[in-house]
Amino acid sequence: MAEVHTPKPDEHDNVYAGLLANDAHWAFGTRPEDLRSEDPLAGVDTTVPDGVDPTALAAYCLMLGDDALVLSHRLSEWCSRAPDLEEDIALTNIALDLLGQARLLLVRAAAADPAEVPILPEGSPVPDEDRLAFFRDDSQFRNVRLVEAPNGDFAETITRLLLFSTWRLALFQRLLRSRDAVLAAVAAKGVKELTYHRDFAGRWFLTLARGTTESRRRLLAGLDALWPWWAELFETHQVERSLAQAGVGVDPASLAAEVEAVLAEVFVASGVDRPSTRPGIEGRTGRDGRHTEALSRMLAEMQVVARAHPRGRW
Amino acid sequence: MTAVIDASTDPDANVERAWAAASTVVDPELPMLTLVDLGVLREISIEGDGAVVAAITPTYTGCPAMATMRDDLIRALRAAGFGDVRIRVALDPAWTTDWITPAGRAALAEAGISPPGRVRAGSGSTGSTGSTGSTGSTGEQPRPVPLQLTPTRRAVQCPRCGADDVELSSEFGSTACKAMYRCRTCLEPFDHLKEI
Numbered sequence: 001m002a003e004v005h006t007p008k009p010d011e012h013d014n015v016y017a018g019l020l021a022n023d024a025h026w027a028f029g030t031r032p033e034d035l036r037s038e039d040p041l042a043g044v045d046t047t048v049p050d051g052v053d054p055t056a057l058a059a060y061c062l063m064l065g066d067d068a069l070v071l072s073h074r075l076s077e078w079c080s081r082a083p084d085l086e087e088d089i090a091l092t093n094i095a096l097d098l099l100g101q102a103r104l105l106l107v108r109a110a111a112a113d114p115a116e117v118p119i120l121p122e123g124s125p126v127p128d129e130d131r132l133a134f135f136r137d138d139s140q141f142r143n144v145r146l147v148e149a150p151n152g153d154f155a156e157t158i159t160r161l162l163l164f165s166t167w168r169l170a171l172f173q174r175l176l177r178s179r180d181a182v183l184a185a186v187a188a189k190g191v192k193e194l195t196y197h198r199d200f201a202g203r204w205f206l207t208l209a210r211g212t213t214e215s216r217r218r219l220l221a222g223l224d225a226l227w228p229w230w231a232e233l234f235e236t237h238q239v240e241r242s243l244a245q246a247g248v249g250v251d252p253a254s255l256a257a258e259v260e261a262v263l264a265e266v267f268v269a270s271g272v273d274r275p276s277t278r279p280g281i282e283g284r285t286g287r288d289g290r291h292t293e294a295l296s297r298m299l300a301e302m303q304v305v306a307r308a309h310p311r312g313r314w
Numbered sequence: 315m316t317a318v319i320d321a322s323t324d325p326d327a328n329v330e331r332a333w334a335a336a337s338t339v340v341d342p343e344l345p346m347l348t349l350v351d352l353g354v355l356r357e358i359s360i361e362g363d364g365a366v367v368a369a370i371t372p373t374y375t376g377c378p379a380m381a382t383m384r385d386d387l388i389r390a391l392r393a394a395g396f397g398d399v400r401i402r403v404a405l406d407p408a409w410t411t412d413w414i415t416p417a418g419r420a421a422l423a424e425a426g427i428s429p430p431g432r433v434r435a436g437s438g439s440t441g442s443t444g445s446t447g448s449t450g451s452t453g454e455q456p457r458p459v460p461l462q463l464t465p466t467r468r469a470v471q472c473p474r475c476g477a478d479d480v481e482l483s484s485e486f487g488s489t490a491c492k493a494m495y496r497c498r499t500c501l502e503p504f505d506h507l508k509e510i
Contacts (some may be wrong), residue, residue, distance in 0.1 A: 038381050038384070039403075040372075040380070040403060041403060041405075042400075042401055042402060042403050043367070043369070043400070043401070043402030043403055043404075044402075044403050044405060086483055086484035086486075086494065087484075089484065089486050089487065089488070089494075090484055090485065090486035093486040093487075093490055094486070096374075096376040096378075096490055097374060097375060097376050097490065098376070099376045100372075100374060100375030100376020100377065101375050101376070103375075103376070104375060169459060170458065173456045173458070173459065174455075174456060176456070181405075181406065182405070184406065185405030185406040185408065186375070186405070188405075188406065188407070188408040189372070189374070189375050189405070189408045189409075190375065191459065192408065192510045193374065193375065193510075195459050196485060196486075196508075196510075198459075198461070199461065199462045199463070199466075199485075200485055200486070202461060202462075202463050203463055203464075203465070206463050258455070258458050261458070262458060262461055265461050265463075266461065266463065269463055
């Protein structure tokens with residue numbers, strides 16, 4: 001093993017001192033081969049609970065994982081473009097939390113049913129979660145369509161984050177009791193993260209609604225644009241139903257009352273009327289792999305480099 | 315390099331040696347804190363085959379420092395002479411800032427980072443997930459996490475001048491675990507490690 005040079009602590013008082021704590025962190029490309037295994041579930045028991053169909057469990061993990069992955073990518077599109085530095089950092093922090101949730105859920109999907117993982121050329125070092133993220137086509141993504149719509153302006157992005165995180169927080173709170181230990185653990189961590197996301201979005205929603213005429217106009221336009229996708233979040237897919245019955249997943253229809261109540265609290269404080277309920281979109285949904293054109297375009301950009309280098313090591 | 319230790323010969327002494335070695339590893343982004351101070355290093359055990367297994371828990375699900383922490387732990391344990399080192403991820407119970415030790419809190423303040431307060435009750439942030447054996451509880455609904463539409467109020471002191479007249483600039487900061495504040499007395503900005 002190469003010796004790692006660790007300099008003495010820097011007695012000079014400057015903000016860069018911490019960067020010198022360990023040279024190993026800066027020796028890019030010199031990481032020993034045997035340290036490259038980064039399984040985020042290393043040593044975690046990934047046995048599928050009794051009486052649960054592994055394929056259904058994998059599909060369910062992809063649903064929750066793809067919701068997070070796609071919204072994470074959309075939020076990261078704000079990087080360096082948000083209205084100010086604080087919000088730029090906030091949106092990208094939230095994107096990072098969601099990416100972390102997506103990673104664990106995709107790893108869990110791969111462990112439950114390896115047949116879900118795209119096959120790459122022999123010897124490819126690409127880990128399972130990256131194969132799932134970068135080598136599936138749009139019709140294999142299981143996310144709700146709310147998360148794939150283009151960002152719109154800051155008001156629309158905030159509105160989507162409020163809708164999504166309110167819903168996902170309620171879902172994860174119920175997932176805490178999942179019989180699948182990995183899902184329960186992902187939920188335990190996710191609840192803490194999502195609480196910050198929802199409250200951040202709620203405060204901005206209130207600020208924009210009570211701000212200027214222009215900020216309010218933009219907020220209402222964003223809400224109106226996103227609302228057609230809202231009902232889909234509460235439609236129960238067969239996979240969700242069967243896993244809810246098995247005590248592993250959550251039936252999203254059971255979340256409606258709580259989620260609407262939290263949302264109503266934000267709407268009342270903001271002086272915003274809840275848009276009228278519209279019929280859900282008929283037929284197949286994002287959970288079935290039916291998406292809008294926006295997802296295809298997003299994936300084309302997100303996946304192009306990974307797909308060009310299926311043997312790449314990152 | 316030290317001779318390779320056969321950890322299975324005297325497990326108790328070797329667990330102690332392994333803790334001593336692992337205790338030197340610091341968080342790559344908060345280098346004033348060791349992984350022990352941070353509460354990330356949960357357990358060290360010696361397996362029957364002599365392998366040293368260190369259990370670590372992620373702070374935030376997406377924290378990019380985890381891979382570095384893992385590598386640094388393996389390096390430190392190997393440098394202490396342990397040949398076979400494995401890292402186990404412990405997801406349950408979820409990490410909380412309440413696990414940061416008093417020494418860790420003091421080190422944060424010393425480095426100009428405001429340490430976290432106690433995690434507030436009822437935020438869904440305490441205790442175990444209860445993931446074991448709670449089947450058939452479908453009828454029972456969890457209490458919703460209370461919505462907070464006003465800025466988070468914390469008893470935060472400026473780590474530079476000690477004043478408590480501070481304002482929150484953002485709930486999100488330079489790393490996943492920090493919020494940004496500004497002191498109204500000395501006017502300096504500073505980081506606060508946020509409660510989770």
